[in-house]
Amino acid sequence: xxxxxxxxxxxxxxxxxxxxxxxxxxxxxxxxxxxxxxxxxxxxxxxxxxxxxxxxxxxxxxxxxxxxxxxxxxxxxxxxxxxxxxxxxxxxxxxxxxxxxxxxxxxxxxxxxxxxxxxxxxxxxxxxxxxxxxxxxxxxxxxxxxxxxxxxxxxxxxxxxxxxxxxxxxxxxxxxxxxxxxxxxxxxxxxxxxxxxxxxxxxxxxxxxxxxxxxxxxxxxxxxxxxxxxxxxxxxxxxxxxxxxxxxxxxxxxxxxxxxxxxxxxxxxxxxxxxxxxxxxxxxxxxxxxxxxxxxxxxxxxxxxxxxxxxxxxxxxxxxxxxxxxxxxxxxxxxxxxxxxxxxxxxxxxxxxxxxxxxxxxxxxxxxxxxxxxxxxxxxxxxxxxxxxxxxxxxxxxxxxxxx
Numbered sequence: 547x548x549x550x551x552x553x554x555x556x557x558x559x560x561x562x563x564x565x566x567x568x569x570x571x572x573x574x575x576x577x578x579x580x581x582x583x584x585x586x587x588x589x590x591x592x593x594x595x596x597x598x599x600x601x602x603x604x605x606x607x608x609x610x611x612x613x614x615x616x617x618x619x620x621x622x623x624x625x626x627x628x629x630x631x632x633x634x635x636x637x638x639x640x641x642x643x644x645x646x647x648x649x650x651x652x653x654x655x656x657x658x659x660x661x662x663x664x665x666x667x668x669x670x671x672x673x674x675x676x677x678x679x680x681x682x683x684x685x686x687x688x689x690x691x692x693x694x695x696x697x698x699x700x701x702x703x704x705x706x707x708x709x710x711x712x713x714x715x716x717x718x719x720x721x722x723x724x725x726x727x728x729x730x731x732x733x734x735x736x737x738x739x740x741x742x743x744x745x746x747x748x749x750x751x752x753x754x755x756x757x758x759x760x761x762x763x764x765x766x767x768x769x770x771x772x773x774x775x776x777x778x779x780x781x782x783x784x785x786x787x788x789x790x791x792x793x794x795x796x797x798x799x800x801x802x803x804x805x806x807x808x809x810x811x812x813x814x815x816x817x818x819x820x821x822x823x824x825x826x827x828x829x830x831x832x833x834x835x836x837x838x839x840x841x842x843x844x845x846x847x848x849x850x851x852x853x854x855x856x857x858x859x860x861x862x863x864x865x866x867x868x869x870x871x872x873x874x875x876x877x878x879x880x881x882x883x884x885x886x887x888x889x890x891x892x893x894x895x896x897x898x899x900x901x902x903x904x905x906x907x908x909x910x911x912x913x914x915x916x917x918x919x920x921x922x923x924x925x926x927x928x929x930x931x932x933x934x935x936x937x938x939x940x941x942x943x944x945x946x947x948x949x950x
Contacts, residue, residue: 593640606633620684622817627676635669638662642783663722671715700781701766702759709785754802755785762807768814776800818854818877819886825897826869826909835904836870842900847876850896852889856878869909 613621642662682704778792863873
């Protein structure tokens with residue numbers, strides 16, 4: 547028993563000796579910091595790095611696998627959008643803990659805490675902005691599937707929301723850094739008044755953007771004409787201007803303020819496209835053939851799959867100067883330029899065949915000269931033998947005998 551107590555006492559003495567040595571080692575100072583504080587800080591940094599990788603490579607991967615089992619892909623995109631901001635936030639939090647374990651002065655500790663709050667808010671705003679991108683894409687896909695006209699203005703709404711979040715986030719970060727937000731807003735208000743005066747055109751364009759978003763006269767991809775100067779497809783709707791790709795493939799930027807106060811003709815909103823043309827037939831055609839041709843053209847329009855037969859009109863319309871005029875009036879189902887032209891060409895060729903089969907002819911401008919009997923007799927008496935041999939004696943010929 548005595549030996550046991552002696553051995554235990556010896557073991558405890560060795561343990562205490564080792565603890566004392568460890569405490570002395572931890573108490574050693576390097577660059578003003580103890581070894582214990584440095585080891586703890588390094589451990590926290592290592593833990594933050596490991597957590598960052600585990601969060602990115604394991605947890606989010608598992609969440610993504612679960613999200614991929616659902617019918618919708620929107621939850622997948624939400625997880626992917628949050629992965630980077632959240633993982634970097636965890637890493638930043640570990641770095642912050644690794645710094646504050648050191649025995650810092652109160653002022654330094656306060657500075658690091660405020661900096662961490664500002665950086666944390668940055669990651670929060672970053673994550674929200676990425677969620678806005680996903681939400682805007684989802685909203686645009688939904689509106690396009692439902693055929694809503696607001697789908698073309700989703701990029702404009704997205705930019706406005708992002709700008710609002712960024713401005714709000716900057717104000718919150720300034721507040722977290724310990725600055726007076728009220729003073730900042732007051733300064734911003736005074737500066738904003740001067741800025742507004744200097745940038746009144748830009749502000750007018752922003753109001754124009756709001757008006758376009760509310761009225762929705764067009765969307766990206768629509769074919770529009772604005773006045774007599776712009777004719778093309780809408781390529782981008784921005785906060786300040788709208789870009790239109792013209793048919794020569796140039797890009798015209800139109801201030802939104804101008805668009806909001808200009809007459810915009812949106813050709814893409816046509817449910818059908820009109821064809822109106824006059825067909826001239828020669829005057830030697832019989833009434834029966836003209837009437838038959840009218841019925842032939844009506845049948846052509848009725849049987850063609852590309853024609854919208856809600857309303858068609860074919861009539862012997864007028865006695866022209868050199869033709870019997872038939873009015874052909876119909877609508878194509880497609881509004882696309884290429885499809886419209888193909889249908890119009892097909893109908894025109896069928897009409898040509900119908901005219902040929904009836905033995906008729908298309909008219910062209912002609913003039914008939916009627917001469918009375920007395921004038922005809924004078925022309926008959928005016929024979930070649932009465933013409934003077936000297937060309938210079940011809941009536942009304944007083945020009946030079948030699949060309950210059």
